[in-house]
Amino acid sequence: MTDTLEIFAVAPPGLEAALLPEFRALGYKDARYGPGGVTMIGGWPDVWRLNLELRGATKVLARIGTFRAMSLAGLDHRADEFPWADTFYSGTTVRVEASCKRSKIYHAGAATERVEKALRKAGMKPSADGEVTLKIRIEQNIVTLSVDTSGDSLHKRGHKEAVGKAPMRENLAALFLRQAGYDGVEPVLDPMCGSGTFVIEAAEIAAGLQPGRSRSFAFEHLAGFDAQAFEAMRRAVSVVKGPARMFGSDRDAGAIKSAVANANCAGVSALCEFQCHAVADLQRPDGPAGLVIVNPPYGGRIGDKKQLFALYGTLGKTLKERFSGWRVALVTSDAGLAKAAGLPFTQGPAVPHGGLKVWLFQTPPLK
Template sequence: MQRRFRLAVPLSALYDPAMTEPMEIFLVAPPGLEPTLAEEVRALGYVAEVTPGGVSVQGGWPDVWRLNLECRGAGRVLARIATFRAFHLAQLDKRARKVDWAAVLRPDVPVRVESTTRKSKIYHAGAATERIARAITEELGAPVADDAPVALKVRIDDNNVQVSVDTSGEGLHKRGHKEWVGKAPMRETMAALLLRMAGFDGQMPVVDPMCGSGTFVLEAAGIAASQQPGRDRSFAFEQLASFEPQAVAALGRAGGTTPPQFHGFDRDAGAVRGATANAARAGLAAATRFTAQPVSDLTPPVGPPGLVICNPPYGARIGNRKPLFALYGSLGQRLSEHFAGWRVAIVTSDAGLARATGLPLTESVPIAHGGLKVRLHTTQL
């Protein structure tokens, strides 16, 4: 697999952070996981402010690049490039033309504009989109297209206009190496945040008894190996005027190696084959083991206790709820009988199913997941 952004030279030799004004950088998170994302961002060295739907930090373009490459929990990274007041469309048009679009956008790269409006005198989002798009086309010359690789997100709230550029492009859960995906998959970004919420420290072994495509196992192994989650994909920021290829390449670093202590089990042999292939593409084959096995045969791997984490079916979108009580009961029995000293974390939207494990679980705040509200249920055995 091709490795992107690899150039071992100092960032300061290629890009001077003092040349760019600090701006707000917003990292998107599922509602309920904003504090956990803030923990990760602070661990990367930033002062993070939790706001509904994500986390805000201050920084320049090098920080935008680094956060896209290294932050595991963010769904996407938005750079706030302009803010102003506007009470009517003519004022919006006039002030949009004063934005230094050339400092961010390229005249040869198409852009699309997406607007929302709330509690404002400009109440028609479509009209706002048209005015911003026309200002960009006439002032910069950049074409506007619905399928453009660069998206501007315009939010008008209480007559305050906030213009952001989506620097990620495709959602950051698309790491670039997972080809096989099972039913009702969990996004990699959410899995990374739930691992952190469950107490995963990057050192302990991890077991997923119902692993599907291997998301929890691969995220845990990638964290342990200090891999950059964005190392194998492209980003929308590569299409911006502010992009410095050599400076971004300087941010790249190779991951390390880790013992084979990340284990996934699934009764579906096809899922095991898919997860194994995903691990190989991610460069994590040596750190992971995937085995076809039902929950009723679950036993801990040789070695110290660690974390059992899983996202079992909960009947809300796939299948029927009633037969799942036996599955949760079997899981709880195996864990209580064989996993003394292990920490357990179970994702489910159904408190009744969580209770069916018979384990003394503590539930988290509600977390938005695919149109549902799930909770992380945890305990120490």
């Protein structure tokens, strides 16, 4: 499996450009971003590495074939001829998903059935619970075959025990940290940290830990996967030493307990300090200024709206009084709530999150 492939890393919508610097940092200078994610040309070892190293991606897809089909009969013929054994072992269970757009083949279910039949002939086992997923996109009569090489979404790092209310996904947190200019060196503070996603993600970046170090991937079920070569890509995890330079607080004692457990599980507890208190009691940590990044409650019940405005106001007042020199990044679905903080925010692009559109609001260093 050393063939050259088109590799597509799926990004959260609206954050495609924020994912591109990760490719640059890994040495992939020819990668390009576009609608939905980042594309590059590479081999299967690059697929393995991207799954292991990318923090902001949702999935990594490997495009294994493209051909024209003007009818279901044509799709039958091309699918029967396709060299499925180059990608899948005989007996592999494969989930097939199809979509059709502006094509003479317009029925996704019929297209799925045709490809499933071809896979059976080649010795694979189509299944709704397949070990790997084959994605078929038929657009303007061009059939593109892609393998989901990730399996579970890449935000599932594999080392998180507890999840709080309305959690921020890890890959989204990583992209927001990057958008906010986090460099892995400065301190980071989240005054409404919940189960600790921003704080732990920042600590992992600072420690140079691979986000996929604790999990498995769908590509491990593909033909030609070299387990020994992949293990060589996994960096040995050394003991992460303090002192703490990532700080999280929350008024919910249960959330703090979860955050502490998650930091321990991720191996970054030495870099993290968590405290249980309200936003009004927030104190500036000793040391240099850094980044305050926060995902406060938003879009709550109508009866809670007044309380939310008061909460944002308290947050802004506390930061203005005690955090001179720190930058602030705030995620919310409501520009009015952001305005209530009274901070000099600029608004980033809309990003879908939890059924809502959210924005990252940022300030320059506070005066």
